[in-house]
Amino acid sequence: MNCRKWTAAILAAGMFFTANFMTMGVAEMAEQREAVKIVQTAGRERLGNFAPDFARYNDDILFGEVWSKNDVLSLHDRSIVTVSALVASGVIDSSLKYHIESAKKNGVTKDEMVEIITQLGFYAGWPKAWAAFNMAKEVYAEETAEIKEGLTVEDIRRTSLFPVGGENVNYAQYFDGTSYLNMVSTEQVVLGNVTFEAGCRNHWHIHHASKGGGQILLVTAGRGWYQEWGKPAQELRPGDVVHIPAGVKHWHGAAKDSAFQHLAVEVPGEGTSNEWCEPVELAEYEKLK
């Protein structure tokens, strides 16, 4: 179970409101299911003065005990039960939307949600399924957009203005992951079209020159990163332009979840050469979102 999924427990905890949960070792939880203690404060925040007992049952028992017993019944399954109960009861309001969002965060996939609501249509009533679908469609639309954003090399190949070319075998030793290179121009100004598969990036390197030189990156597809030594990485999107002065140690490459493409312009200069250094540390790259 990944980190994001457990972060989702925060939202699963709220009936209608926000909640917090105490974090535990994620790695341990992947090994054996341990209960994630749900800490809910919404009852007291909203109804603490008006209905203090109800607020206490909501925060301490429903969430503090029932939802927290997720070592026995997972948050994923509890979300399915909750969404089913709300739809069956005809509670098609913001609380249902909230619980569909929680279900998504608890790992209920779009395909699972479609099956759940379809089945509920037969057992709970057709109009309720229609209403629930309208909400689920909204919640899961966001995910569809996220997936679209993460391009594959094949997606880029289909839409690329300049040929993607073959595998970049000549420079493969300076890259982590697979990249593709097509020389767009080898006259006047040398210009290559570089395509990186998701997760691929080049090693730290320096474009040396005694005069002029350096590199310009023109981003044409996908999502990627550019980082100069000692500075935070910059996210790159199509249309971004990066001017890399000669002598500056840097790397560039794809995001973890999307292929990436840029044109790399070799800025003319005197005494130019490239120096390849160490790979980008995996732990540092992994931190980039």
Ligand code: MN
């Ligand atoms: Mn470079």
